[in-house]
Amino acid sequence: MSHRFAAMLLIVVFGQIGLPQTLPITAKSAILADAETGEILWSFKPDQKCYPASLTKIMTAVLILEQGSFEDWVTVTKDAAFTGESSMALKEGERVQMKDLLNAILVRSANDACVAAAIHIAGSVDKFVEWMNEKARELGMTNTNFVNPHGLHDPQHYTTARDLLTLTRYALQNPIFRSIVSKRDIVVLPTNKSALRHYYNRNKLLELYHGCDGVKTGYTVPAGKCLVASATRNEWQLIAIVLGSQDHFRDCATLLDYGFNNFVKLTLADRGEQIALFRFPDGNPEWLRAVAAESVKVIVPKAKVGRIQSQVIQKASKPPIRENEVVGEIIWDVPGGSPHKTTLIASHNLEWSWKAKARMFVEKVLVVFVLLSLLRVALQKKKKGGWRR
Secondary structure, three states: OOHHHHHOOOOOOOOOOOOOOOOOOOOOEEEEEEOOOOOEEEEEOOOOOEOOHHHHHHHHHHHHHHHOOOOOEEEOOHHHHOOOOOOOOOOOOOEEEHHHHHHHHHHHOOHHHHHHHHHHHHOOHHHHHHHHHHHHHHHOOOOOEOOOOOOOOOOOOEEOHHHHHHHHHHHOOOHHHHHHHOOOEEEEOOOOOOOOEEEEOOOOHHHHOOOEEEEEEEEEOOOEEEEEEEEEEOOEEEEEEEEEEOOHHHHHHHHHHHHHHHEEEEEEEOOOOEEEEEEOOOEEOOEEEEEEOOOEEEEEEHHHOOOOOEEEEEOOOOOOEOOOOEEEEEEEOOOOOOOEEEEEEEOOOEEEOHHHHHHHHHHHHHHHHHHHHHHHHHHHHHHHHHHHO
16 A cells, blocks of 8 residues: 555545635636536635626637637638727738637637637538537536627626536647647737737736636626636646636636645545555465556545545455456545545456365365265165165
């Protein structure tokens, strides 16, 4: 059993147990969660429907990455060129590569680039929006409805902090998305109608917050200031989301600080890590290494790290045992929390030992001998009975 394993035998119920009811943030809705598991560390009205503004572009980027081609050259239509507010100043007839449009969408928050990409990929904005809503349903975003690819205000264009968490976790699985949202600036090379463009990321936390590596800002008057921010420290990534904020950068920094200062993410066991040695007296070899069938990671309040409880249970009792066969389980527990367990499997085959085989052979011979003796006695009694007649 590893030293790390012995030091970290602890599990807590996922959720918001023992956490403060309020934090000093201004957002109408907010959530803080582990990026890998989606485990929520703190939230405030996470299911309240809100206008997402340019956070919409996270979904737009997902579809570009999944449905488009980075090397495509996109010819800008009139509708794209005349899309209002935040833009990269595209001109009708301008030819831009899709990769440059995506960079501008996520870093510059360019509305015109969203429309240009949507029309190129789907044939029309309406069709692209259909895809956006289909993807939302596929991901389980049950309180979301999109009506455009950029987030300019529409009363029927809404989502929730919880749904945005689902979307962001999904998007961050794509290495290209992760790379772009972590950039502090981008350069778009000259096109047939524009000179070189140089844009700085609107997510100021990339410069101001230690470990920040994404994701996207948003703002309209009805939506207020919105932000999905991610940060990684000690190989642990958190996601903070605020909607309808007065100070989105400060609010997300407050949430991220709360997470990093009050919690720790522990790896209790890695898949394939030896957890226990089970003894099988009749086995060859006699000892079997039991390993974790899956990795076990948990988020624990720092104040509870020292509370350790665990139990290893051996389920298999005798050979033969095949590699990867279930041989037991390990259960972690902490007072006030629900138990958590994971399966233990055999790391190798375990056969009968020659002594056990010999003993079983002798036992079988004895059984046969006893049966034959009983049969002989029975036959003799039958013959004697016949003579008496």
